[in-house]
Amino acid sequence: MSRDELNIKDNTSLFKEARYLQQRENKKQFEAPCSEQETAEALAYSKSAEYMEKNFSRQNVVINPHKACQPLGSVMAALGFEKTLPFVHGSQGCNAYFRSHLSRHFKEPTPSVSTSMTEDAAVFGGMNNLIDGLENSIALYKPEMVAICTTCMAEVIGDDLNAFIGNARVKGVISEEYPVAYCNTPSFVGSHITGYDAMLKGILSYLYTRSGIESKPGSGAESGEKLNVMLGFEPYTGNFAEMRKILAAFDTKYTILGDHSGNYDSPATGEYEYYYGGTKLEEVPQAANALGTLSLQKYTLKKTQEYISGTWNQQIAALSTPLGITGTDKLLEAISELTGLPVPAMLTEERGRVVDALMDSHPYLHGKRVALVGDPDLLIGLIGFCLETGMEPVHIICSNGDVDYNEVKFKEEAEALLAASPYGSEATVHVGRDLWHMRSLLLNDKVDLAIGSSHLKFAAKDAEVPLVRVGFPIFDRHHMHRYPIIGYQGTLNLLSLIVNTILQQLDDHNSGFNFELVR
């Protein structure tokens, strides 16, 4: 049928009809016995400065959290390796959440299984579930490696993964050679980023150790010119493509350690395969011989970085998400330093073009007050980007920001960055706070723009602040993750996103005499 033959209303317009409004009125009799005035007063109070203080002294309840748990990150890390099946050891619900969470963000299926532990497992331990689970999932999904992470349940009862996997081998459920990597990721510690780190380190160290290779950094004609690259907990598949483009321009050989972009951006061919792309398993031990490792999320990848510089004895360049011109400059310098190759002219030219674009837009950005929510490395990048465009970060919330790298805490770095710029003078950085705190901040000290995930939309709406969706998760917009936000090209994307939101605001709120055509 090419056109509507009938006018069937969707729920948004349908329920604005009088009969439904009436129904809604009738229902008020059941609601908490407060008058409209009381309700309005309570709402107004929740927006007051007095309440903000109370809100910030709140200790023991989280309202509208902005972090996910460790195993969710582990599942993402596992999907970065070729034909690897993420395997969550715990009760079934967690895995169902991880799958729908990741799928809703990427709009792609997420292959991941669970050991579905139940009460008997809670009492007797989860060994049988784990062994049966390995047998079933390998038969069903035919992975070439299984990557196991734990949930809080398995951790509380103290399941010993190493022993269980060993027993599965003894029982002949899996052969001696079959690769099974694992990590411990209780949800009551850390967040999705530490879980990502734990699994990445788990897989790298496992594949390296069993290969029997001795790392010789920079050795061999073939491997010696190679670079390892880690993007970390990366919600943008476009960022992988951008990174590839940059490395190709340098003409260096490289291995991306943990590349889930294939899994989350596969073509529609008419046939679904469980596994798309990913770092090849045999590349991992070889990566130990690379010249050095470039990490684009230094807080996220802390343990993996320590492992690589320690055990593999490699030089590490650890950055935060390379956003903006300065951020990307640092990235190119780091590649240049690690490989000894000059920055290609093509990228210098691209830089010039993006600087030009930033200049075109700067009048609309200058002095715009922004609120930021995200993971630590993303925030460092975003703060840098804002400062270099004349935008003023005001409220910054990082729920999982209590992490450090080389003994510098995220909060200290963020504050130092802000202190170094006149545009950062008004900013406050809050770690361990949630989106209900952000709501108070937005209501009490107004900003022009909020930048963060879809979850921020509730607070942003209350405060009538436009939201630019950046980070994870983005559930309510399509295809954002396909556009890079790193590198010069990513900077351009981010710029258009932000400046066009501001211009749209101007149109939406024009007072009649400034509804102009040219900007």
Add this chain to the structure above:
Amino acid sequence: MDPVRHDEFDSQACGSIAPKVKACPRPKPGEAAGGCSFDGAQITLLPIMDAAHLVHGPVACAGNSWESRGTLSSGPSLSQYGFATDLTDSDIIFGGEKKLKDSIDYIAGRFAPPAIFVYSTCVTALTGEDLDSVCKEAAERLGLPVIPVNSPGFVGSKNLGNRLAGEALLQYVIGTGEPEPETVMGVNLIGEYNIAGEMWDIERLMGSAGIAVTSRITGDARYKEITWAHRAKVNMVVCSRALLGLAREMEGRYGIPFFEGSFYGAKETTYSLRQMAYLMNDREMERRVDRLTEREESRLSQELRPYRKLLKGKRAVLYTGGVKSWSVISALKELGVQVVGVGTNKSTQDDVRRIADRVGDDTEYIPEGGASRIIKTVRERKADIMIAGGRNMYVAMKEQIPFIDINQERHKAYAGYEGLLRLAKELAYSLGNPIWKLAASPAPWDKEAPPYDR
């Protein structure tokens, strides 16, 4: 109008802890299973829109689930807030009861909800937190119902969680309040969650027939209305066997007759409305219902005509939970769509029997999951469309199979007569979209045939 309901060999609620026959089957380790009991309990209770829902556990359970369901509210939105105690390792070691108590106090002080539901999770159940006594103490101190929901994820499936939530309602909510004397009593709708606003369509229909809704359990509900659910004249269990236990218990305790019904499809809708009037024992109401349903059905069949032409003979694979399987089959049949494959993974024996009553012999039953199993059925049975839950949607897209989301994430209301019309329209749109042709034809320079022709 007999039989009112079937009390047959498998009439126990799905998710019974000690099933006599096959209850909700447990997932096999190593499979991609569905949600946990905690999730199930939340799903049942979250649509009580003015209550606060506090998750006691590490951030995982709440952080991964808050505000991700499409149950609509016509007013209060407190239920949208993600409240969590966010336990960390030291709380696991030293106990999180203090944190829980403080959280309850904070929520009571700041949000003044009519009630607070407190959910246990795997961790707090394992560390042996005494949810019941913390809630009891807080309730007494605050003069506010604080209801423990003991449904940690590991006890089993989502369905079991639904059931445990029903038990919490029985134990702590139903029967604790009284309606205003002038309120007209009618039907409790049990297990209808107002996804995409379906409850509102149903209520309007009931309103036209003069049947009052006493309590919504729980779509777009207010806490207070559930407290007097025991005063209703009839209970209808809508599409959720898991809450059958609740209805049965209310029959025993309060003598409220119940029946199971659905609003998917015109026939089921008519049946349900008639059944309500019949059990209300009100002749006048029965006549009103007859007039209404006749009118609605004939209007509907007019309006459906263009769609029926388009949909006739189309083949569908249906993969959805429990009761919805059989009720949606009825709806599809009315549209002329043939169901050639149907998921029975969450169905009880009774559901399966009802499915069998409604489909032909050549329909394949898909007992257990995995996307590949569903896809295989679609291919082998040459189905034109797949009707399933959101988690399977992206797999369907990869395989270029037209798809309709029928589960909890759906954004379209399919209940009632108008709902059937919407379903028809969605089916026609999904099947007729030009993208399928485009997807099935190779690039012009690529002569190879596409992997599947349909």
